[in-house]
Amino acid sequence: KFQRLSCLVMEADCHSDFLHFPPKNYKYLHTIIKKTEVSLCLINQVIYWTLFLTGTNLETYLEDLGLEPFHCKNLSLSEILEINKKTINDEPPKCKSDVPWYFLKKLMMANITARKLKCTPASESNCEETLSAEEFDFDLLVSPHKDESLNPLDIITALFLCSDGFVQQELALKMSMCQLSVPLLLPCCDTKQCTFMLWAMRDIVKKYRPPDLSESKGFIEERIVTSELPMVSFVRLGECSMSKSEILNKLLSNSEQYHDTFVHHNMECGDSPRRISNGLTEITWYLPCGNKSMDIFSEPVAIANLRGDIASFETQFSFLCQTSAAVFVFFDELEQLESQLELLANTNHKSKICLLGNQQSKNFRVDNLKKLATSLALTNSNILVKTKEINDADFVKLLRKRVNIVLNNLEHKMSLEKMSDVAQELGIIVDEHSLECQAGKMNANAITAAIHDTLKFKEDQLPLQGQIWKELTCLEKEEFRLRNVGSENIENYKCRLQDKINELRKKQNDNDMSEAMTCFINAISTQEPERCYFLKWMRMNLDNQSRIKLSSLRERYKEKSRDSENKQEIKEIDEQLSNSSLGVEHFFREMGQIYEASLSLPESDSSRQQLEHLPKLCAQLLLDGLPLELVDGDASSIPLRWVTDVLSQLNDLVSPKNKIVVVTVLGVQSTGKSTLLNTMFGVQFAVSSGRCTRGAFMLLIKVNEDFKNVLNCDFMVIIDTEGLKSPELAQLDNSHEHDNELATLVVGLSDVTIINIAMENSTEMKDILQIVVHAFLRMKEVGKKPRCLFVHQNVSDVSAHEKNLRDRKLLLDQLNEMTQAAAKMEKKEKNKKFTDVMEYNPDTGNCYIPGLWNGNPPMAPVNAGYSEAVYEFKKNIIQLLGKCGSTSNNILEFRDKELNDILVISPDALDNFMVLNNADREQFAYWLNVCVKDMIETLRNKFKDNPFEAKLTRLRVKPQDELFNRVIGCGKQCPFCKIPCDAGGKAHTEHFASLHRPDGLGQYRWEDSEKLTTDICSSLVISGLRFCCFATKNEYHPYKNYKEIFPNWDIRPDSSLEASDYWKYVLVKYNKKFAEAYDAKPADIPFWWNFITKDQAIESLRESFNIK
Template identity: 60%
Template sequence: MLIYLSWCPPEPSPPGKLNMSSVGEMSVCLSWDRPTDMEGVPHTFRVTWGNSREQSECITTDENSTVLSHLTPGTEYSISVCTVLQSTGLESEPVHTTTCTEPSAPERLRVEEVRSRSVRLRWDPPTKMEGVSYTFSITYTCDGEEPKEQSTGSSTADLCDLKPGVEYSFSICTVLHNGSRSRACSAQAHTQPSPPGKLNMSSVGETSVCLSWDRPTDMEGVPHTFRVTWRNSREQSESITVRACSAQAHTLTETYLNLGLQNYRKDKLALSTLLVISQEALTEKTCASLKSLSWCFLRKLMMMNTTARSVRCVAKKAPTSQDLDSLLADDSPDEGEGVNPLDLITALFLCSDGFLQQEMAVKMSMCQFSVPLLLPNSDTQQSTLMLWALRDIVKKFRPHSLQESKGFVEKSIVLTQLPLISFVRLGNSSLSESHILNQILSNSQQYHDTFIHRNMTGGDTPKRISEGLVEISWYLPCGNRNMDIFPEPVAVANLRGDISAFETQFSFLCKISAAVFVFCDDFQDCEILNPKHIKAQLFLVCSTQNSSFNREAFKEHVTRLQIPSNHIIPKTQNINDAEFIMKLRALMNDVIKQNQLKMSVEQMSAIAHELGIPVDEGYMLCESAKVKANAITASISDILKYKQTQLPLQGEIWKELARLEKEECRLKKAGDKNIEKYRSELRQQKQRLREQQRAHGMSDSMSNFISALSGPKEERSYFLKWMKISLDHLSLRHLSDLRERYKQLCLNSPQDKRKIHDLDRQIASSSLGVEHFLREMGQLYEVACSLPENHPYRQQMQNLPRYCAQLLLDGLPVELIDGDASNIPLQWVKDVLTELHHLTHPNSRIRVITVLGVQSTGKSTLLNAMFGVQEDFREQLGCDFIMVIDTEGLKSPELAQLADSYEHDNELATLVVGLSDITIINIAMENSTEMKDVLQIVVHAFLRMKEVGKKPCCMFVHQNVADVSAHDKNMRDRNLLLEQLNEMTQAAARMEKRIENKSSQM
């Protein structure tokens, strides 16, 4: 009997429960449990999926998870997974599940046909959803309202129940029949504001029209302004923005015309224009018309006259008799023609180039005037952040934290991180925030009008173009607790005009300020103060005595805005001005102590860009010049090493050359040597030193510097300014560190004389400025001139004097004497002045004025530049240009330590007297004795000048004699000085074998 046996392998166990961890538009993440009874049995899993419209697909995997991709959005899929034995391919029973992929979102949502109460939305249908049934759900909302929803089956929708002048957010998504929604596609849009009511013209004048209109009735609670636009058939249209329901159409053009600035609207007013001497510049004439106000202001500002903002036209002659009614009338005519000082300052900044703006800002800051931070332009309806204009302002202060150590901070104000406190106005306020701010910033000993207010000259004249101006000033403590109002430095900003009309400026201040003080009596329109939009601390300042103040409305708005009670400062009848100011100061002090938000003006530029506010440094030539300057200054870390490697020609070799040149003239060390042979040896030594200089070649920094000087004039000016700014910042930072180390060393280790001496030498050598680069240019040229005329190196350097002469004409001071080496690079100076002669008219006459005096007696307050003389004034002055030579280092403590310091002073005094047509000797009465040694040298120089046929003029200027009795009290000193001058003249005349007995005979 035969028996047949057969064996059937067991069927594999199915996988465990299927899980879907995420379902997307085109993918599903799938996982499952492994069969528990198949450990050690080799197996895989087969995953199969499909839908009703497409063929099924499958994959095999060893893992118990997978991602199904390339699926169709919005489609229901059937998915199964089974276990497969690797040895035989047997499959288990499949485990099933179903899922629906997410629908695709609509694309390119656009807002079209925006009206005051409706908008039309249009979008593109979702892709890859052909054959899938779906609709669209639209959700829209505005601030303060519940979201609304609308469904549609088409790709457009009209929304018709909207509010005018409100920003709406719209979102749309795809919805399947099972309720599944896609991600949303969003857009925002402002509905159009409703138009104003009927226009009325109450009066039409020669250059103005008074308009009024009705407010739109359906825009209550919506912050809004009105833009008035006008034009004629011959001119471009112009516009202004106002908040009230009436306006008098004044234009920027009209303001320019009134102030005589119309020629500088495109071709900007330059600093060189102010350096022109005219009859008007030398006389203190009152302003006869509005056209002369600008020049009066600028001349006074350049002289740092603190009354510069008080200029106004001459008052019309009052009638000899006037009846009482007209005398007491509110609408009595103004005593004189005027302009608001804020309009004048705004117009001048708009009409000036970047360099004059910098000079104005520096002078205004020195006079303790506020300076523009955001400058409005009513033509473009935009404000500009004045970062470049403030770059030159450098401040020194001593916070109380440095009082014990007697330290101080000296830094560019745009780089100094300070807390900013802003003062703004909403609607009407009976309190003047500018006047209150002045009281806050002034101590009890001295009141100062930092910000212009209505009680100042011209302050009550209606503003035309300065609404929206943001001014800034700084309170910087001196370290005296009895005088300082705030223990730490703080910046203060003031926005001119109603914040509801200048939302961008207000938003900017809210983002950069530690606190914002809002002055407001009328709270009808306070939605702009919504805490959602303001991150800074908000304080409300109001006057309960004003008739427009509504107590109930105030309480309601304050509650809704969630403003804490300790942030509300009411000015009631029971609080006098002094107590009110003290309370505001205390709140500001708390903000300064508690708030961590500190920001520099430079950092504010990032916030300005976010809000679409242009920055004045964004000018193309300014940016390209900054790149060129940074290429030179970015690598400077150690100033001493930098000067040795990048500016090597002006080091010890040049000082040795200077010594040899002096010895070649004086022959003090010749001894018994043959003079001609000795001079020949000196010339050979000089030539060897020149060869050493030439071996250094031109450094990369000097190559970049000279290349930048050869560019266009405006870019060259920006480049030199950026160089000065960067180098000043580096020197300040480096010197501050060295001075601190020097102070600590003197306090802790006074016996370590060597280290103290080394630090002292480093401090003396650590200055680095544009003058050092120009000095290196001079040495490069001197080296080139020591070579034959046809030498390629000499040909390469032949344009350097022309570059330097152009700088002199641009107003940049150029060094005649190298103070470190006490020598003149003669060939360089000669060729620079020759090029200057070629660049000016060949027959131009130049009068040279020299200022001579002990160091730090205020000589440099005069302009150390070359400036022009007005055409009709040239004959009277007898010249076309005036060149001012300033002297530094006379009787200076730094040079007093040197053995030849007396010789240095004599050389300097003799030289400048010899070069000058007019010598101004600057004497501070308290140290006039220090000048006696120098005066002896001056007398000798004057006698020799007379001998060669020149008779220069000498003037003595006495300083620090402001007291009304000073002239009489100092008469004895003046007579004594005159007697001493006569004695010096007689002694000098005997030595020179002359017959002069009095100083006046010279």
């Protein structure tokens, strides 16, 4: 066995033969080698191959990571995004199975430290405390202990192999945002097959500024898979002492800031043996910013990096050689010239081959390099050797020059879409070629291929949301507001409005369903994952088209805005910007209008019956993670019946697990609201998509079973709103009203409202806060006190919280002023401060977040400080929701809120309140006096001869009943002392009494002596004593926790020792009579109670009820 092994190691084809050696003999053979006189080099090679081979079992590796269940049933986005205990857990991974979830948690929040995956076992967590006291272990130098760290590349490979296409897309997008390399060719070590990750990269959109646009400050924005870019690849031949990936990181980093794009040996866990990621090919992109002093390359370029020896991964190497402009090959030694020459001299290779050698390696041979260079006809531009006089920095500079030479003499550009054809020819699987993905693509293309003119398409294929819908919206709002009723009879006016609404609904029903909408509804009616692929293809196709259209409109806007006289033209372009937006939400909006119009038809109508399934279909998509449009941003209205029925169907789908909490964000445009939510919760609200997204959207996030008792809910609803104060919409007639309505709505629906303020835009938020305060006032009236948190973005100073103390106080003062003005208008003057109407703490209710990017885009990664600050803010929100107790609504309660009533608030409340300032006061006062005098005279004549009894009979309420309810209250009694509830009537949810009495008066007695008790419950509830009764099933329960048994009662401690003197006096005087009445023995009266006089008893009553 030893002889065979020795031959295999020394033979050139040892790798292929070694694969067939039985795995169970590895350790045995390793022992044999150590017992014999074999060179250290041979042993190292055997150890290397042993590690390599034992690590090729994918199933075993996934089992170590706890990912084996997801190998067949892939991870979905909903599983990754759900809120659980780990969401607010700061502890590093303690075992291998923690590592993938730790990586996902960090990456979904766009944290560039996600690849730091060192496990910290519990036994080592406190080792730093004793480290300094221990002696140095010199044995570690002889036989160093190697921990079982996991290579980050293995974790990334495992997660991509265990995830569905939508998770892969999200992972690739987040990695690209963090400027981390993305898998291009994903290997599967068990099958020796690799996959071209075209679909995974399809959602990545990049912006950059080439040199020809630097003067005009223009930029190019496009989907990276469609970009025709040159690709430069880097591979290694054999072993290499120089870290290829570290050199690439230095190549892509400018002098101001180094960034680890690729994992390398000198990173945390980067030196851990790779077990399943050999053969992985990664890609990243260098994109110029248009500044010559900062740009490393003036043109955009893709950089590919193959992990492992090209001799072992010939398929990947062939792919790179056929798709790259140049392939740079790192090497140390060139011993097997014939096989290496055959590998490099393949006639199918279209790229330029460049050799990068390291003369500092002891295995480097100049003569072998000469032979290879001669055979391949390589010139000076094709060879770069790191000599002993060249350090890493100089070598990187020389390498940049070689890459620039390639880019300047460019003949080969290829998009990733075209590369998929090459991959197919080489037998590489293309992820996008799955049946479901292709079916979704075909259905989406059938709709979007017909869009040549966006405005015409919307008129022809989406007619119900055009002018008819806008007119309907105005009429429905007028039904609630009655602004234009004038002198007309109100009831007649409302009937006339209803006639117009019915007429418009009839016009909608007269339109047959368009071909595009028929295709759309059929496509979303398919099974998963086909419909999810369809919707993703639709979104990407529509974004691509809108991006092109809106780009030209914005150029026109820029030109016209330079001339202040072109106001009308600017307004027209603004309207075109709004009308040229086309996204998936427009198709769902049309679907909602089709459904709402059908409701005006008779229930037996076949057309109506055919559309009854639409709300359930949309509810299922909402559960799948698709945002639902709550507010139509174009018409500034809620399709109430549509939203109501969708939420009803959602409730049916999830019941009884239907409790929700709502978090919303509000902010001026371009303050990073959507990015904040996306980073915080890992969701996918549209950001910089090239479209003017308008309105408000809700998205559902599941709460894991292990965390429901903390948040007291089953789902968290996230509501994102369009940016307020949009300059693009400022020219529209109703833009101000639209902003105010939207602000009011989101505040009214939310449990926590995040007010997002960029420091440079803070003054613009004051206008919005006026209307927000009105919404808070109305919420308080219905028993809801919302919570408000302010996020201040682009604040990087560590002392920001202390320095901005004065600004926070100023903001609170302004909010207090707005509250007083709003309260005066709403006739709720008791609300004097902002904190009277909402829960807000100036010290804990403000969060300061640094800027999003760490450096200058487009090559800047996401700032780790931004991700960490957002994470801390997220924890704060979850803890706040956890502390607020059982306040969550169920879905039906959320649905049943008077959504349209919330929008009834005057769009500029304070201006309307002050309308008399601009009126003719003398004329107004004159006619007011005339009207009042006429009204008084009319009423006096009417009631003059009516007898008092007749007047009472005509009252809408019975005075005797009202007096009885006011005196007796609701009739409920304290569960201990039996005193009646003080709250008048029955319209209250919590019972209370101003003055409690000894429990003996409520028939409580001592169990052993049968004597009436003299304890008073208002004192007992703050004691450590216990009680038992029928409600506790005769088991003892702490008085302090009485609310667990009697949740509807609020028993407060007495304000003073004399507060209960009246009832003490009563018990002393009538002790025996109460005992006889209750069939008990008289109470043992405390000694000093006997000295309470009648006058003292009456005085205690006066003080308790504020009677003077």
